[in-house]
Amino acid sequence: MTTATAILQMICPDKPGLVRELSGWVAANGGNIVHADHHSDQGAGLFLSRIEWQLEGFGLPREAICPTASALAERLGGQYKVNFSDVRPPVAIFVSKQDHCLLDLLWRTRTGELPMQVPLVISNHPDLGALAEEFGARFAHVPISAANREEAEARHLELLAEHGIELVILAKYMQVLTPAFLDSFDPPDAFHRVINIHHSFLPAFQGAQPYHRAWERGVKLIGATGHYVTEQLDGGPIIAQSTVPVGHRDEVPDLIRLGRDCERLALARAVRLHLKRQVMVYRGRTAVFA
Numbered sequence: 001m002t003t004a005t006a007i008l009q010m011i012c013p014d015k016p017g018l019v020r021e022l023s024g025w026v027a028a029n030g031g032n033i034v035h036a037d038h039h040s041d042q043g044a045g046l047f048l049s050r051i052e053w054q055l056e057g058f059g060l061p062r063e064a065i066c067p068t069a070s071a072l073a074e075r076l077g078g079q080y081k082v083n084f085s086d087v088r089p090p091v092a093i094f095v096s097k098q099d100h101c102l103l104d105l106l107w108r109t110r111t112g113e114l115p116m117q118v119p120l121v122i123s124n125h126p127d128l129g130a131l132a133e134e135f136g137a138r139f140a141h142v143p144i145s146a147a148n149r150e151e152a153e154a155r156h157l158e159l160l161a162e163h164g165i166e167l168v169i170l171a172k173y174m175q176v177l178t179p180a181f182l183d184s185f186d187p188p189d190a191f192h193r194v195i196n197i198h199h200s201f202l203p204a205f206q207g208a209q210p211y212h213r214a215w216e217r218g219v220k221l222i223g224a225t226g227h228y229v230t231e232q233l234d235g236g237p238i239i240a241q242s243t244v245p246v247g248h249r250d251e252v253p254d255l256i257r258l259g260r261d262c263e264r265l266a267l268a269r270a271v272r273l274h275l276k277r278q279v280m281v282y283r284g285r286t287a288v289f290a
C-alpha cells in the first residue's frame with residue numbers, strides 16, 4: 001500500500017548546488033525522497049525540479065509545507081507548486097457533441113486510473129447531459145456564439161469558481177477560449193490549468209478537418225496531441241502525443257475512427273501526467289518527468 005507523498009515542483013534560474021539545496025530542504029525536515037527529477041535548460045538558464053517524498057515521518061505538517069516552499073522559491077527567485085498524491089482535484093470537462101473523450105475520461109476517473117474528481121461538465125450543446133449525469137457530474141449547457149462569447153465565458157468562470165475547479169479539460173470542445181478567459185482562469189506562469197485534445201499529430205494539420213487533409217496528403221501515420229491551452233490556437237505546450245499507422249485502403253471514415261482512439265489515448269495520458277505533477281512548462285514546451 002503506497003503511503004501519501006508530497007510533490008514539490010520548482011522552476012528557477014539555474015546555478016550550481018540546486019539539487020543539493022532542494023533535496024537538502026526535504027532531508028532537513030526529515031523527508032524520505034522517493035522520486036527526484038531535474039532538468040537544466042542551458043539556453044534559457046533555467047533549472048526544473050520535481051521532488052516527491054513520503055509524508056509519513058516528515059517534520060512539517062501539511063499546512064506548513066506550502067508556506068515553507070514559498071520562502072524557498074523566493075530565495076531561489078523561482079516559481080513553485082506543492083501537491084499531495086492523495087488529493088483528487090476537482091476538474092471540469094468541456095465538450096461539444098463528440099462523446100468519445102468525455103466518456104473515456106469519466107470511465108478512467110471512476111476506475112481510479114485518473115486521480116481526479118469531475119463535479120462539472122460544461123457544453124455548448126445539450127446532447128451529452130444524460131451521459132455526464134450518469135457519472136454523477138453536474139451538466140451545464142452554455143450555448144456560445146460570436147454574439148454572446150463574453151457572457152457565456154463569464155458563466156463558465158462563475159461555474160468553475162462555484163465548484164473550486166483546478167483543471168479544465170477540453171475534451172472535443174469546439175470553441176476557441178478567449179485571452180480574457182485564459183487570463184482569468186489560467187494566468188500565464190509555469191503551471192498551466194487548461195488541457196486540450198487536438199485531432200492531429202501537431203504541428204501537422206493544425207485547424208479544421210485534419211483527417212480529410214491527411215487523407216488527401218496520403219500520410220502513413222495519423223495522430224492526436226494533448227497540449228496545454230494558450231491564446232495561440234493549437235500552439236500550446238505539448239504534453240503527450242499518440243499515433244497510428246494508416247494505409248492506402250483507409251478512407252476518411254477509417255482515419256476518423258482510428259483518430260478517435262489516438263485522441264482518447266493522448267488525452268488520458270496528458271491528463272494523468274498533469275495530475276501526477278510530472279509536467280513542467282518552460283519556453284513554450286514541456287519537460288515530462290515520467
Ligand SMILES: Nc1nc2c(c(=O)[nH]1)N[C@@H](CN(C=O)c1ccc(C(=O)N[C@@H](CCC(=O)O)C(=O)O)cc1)CN2
Pocket residue numbers: 170173174175176177178196197198199207208229230231232233234235236
Ligand atoms: N485558446 C484556445 N482555445 C481552444 C484551443 C486552443 O488551442 N486555444 N483548442 C480548441 C480545440 N480545437 C482544436 O483542437 C479547435 C476547436 C475549434 C476551432 C474553431 O475554429 N471553432 C470555431 C467554431 C466551430 C463551431 O462552432 O463548431 C470558432 O471557435 O469560431 C478550432 C480548433 C479548443 N479551444
